[in-house]
Amino acid sequence: MQYLYKGSQSQERLNWLLAMCKIKSTDIKAAASDHLVKGMSKTHAALLNNVPAPNLTRALKTLNTYAGLVEKIKAHDAQHSQYYALRAGL
Numbered sequence: 001m002q003y004l005y006k007g008s009q010s011q012e013r014l015n016w017l018l019a020m021c022k023i024k025s026t027d028i029k030a031a032a033s034d035h036l037v038k039g040m041s042k043t044h045a046a047l048l049n050n051v052p053a054p055n056l057t058r059a060l061k062t063l064n065t066y067a068g069l070v071e072k073i074k075a076h077d078a079q080h081s082q083y084y085a086l087r088a089g090l
Helices: 011-021 026-036 042-048 053-088
Strands: none
Touching: 011 026, 011 053, 026 042, 026 053, 042 053
16 A cells, blocks of 8 residues: 655654654655655656665655555554443543
């Protein structure tokens, strides 16, 4: 499933995803930001940041995997908070 789209992320959320997946390259980070935060096409983001397009695509796939895990955790937490609220009679 695709969780990340062109222009769909805040810089803060992208920074958290980058921290989780440990992408180190500043050029890849800048290209990902240009694509996911600023809404630039993948091709233009890669060219602007001197990143090979396949490397950016691979990084975006990795980020999407981590974004999927975050969404699963959020769903799990929401389900459990409803369960505990019901048990407590709230």
